[in-house]
Amino acid sequence: MIYMSDHGESLGENGLCLHGAPYMFAPTExxxxxxxxWVSPGLRQxxxxxxxxxxxxxxxAHSHDNLFHSVLGLMQVKTQVLDPALDIFAACRTGAHS
Structure with a gap:
């Protein structure tokens, strides 16, 4: 199960209640x-x-750019559009890290 929000939200922190501030001014929230x-035991195996x-x-730190490639990699989809550098799970596959 993967959940990734499409945007953050200010819920009153620093007096802001919105989610559309320009990126250069937007707070961390x-x-x-x-x-x-969440990775099931079956998928883990x-x-x-x-x-x-x-x-x-x-x-x-990751971005929405990683989501597409990570899902392809996790589901072991064989395609030329997969960029392994954007697959956040690649380094954590058995034998992929030391």
Whole structure:
């Protein structure tokens, strides 16, 4: 299960209640969006995902650009459009990291 919000939201922090401030002025609450991942035991086994590796990299910065390529990689879709550099799970597949 993957959840990634499409935008952040100011909910009264610093007197702001909105989500459309220009990026260069937007507070962190608007520019940092949640990304939640749950990997079932079956997917963990079939994909070779090391969840301790994922946990160790949980605070790494990613963007919406990563979502498409990460889902393709996680589902083991063989296609030329997959950019492994944008697959956030690539380094955490069994044998992919040391």
């Amino acid at each position: 608007q520019t940092h969006v949640p990304f939640v991942l 079939s994909s070779g995902i090391d969840t301790s590796c994922l946990a160790a990299n949980a605070e790494a």
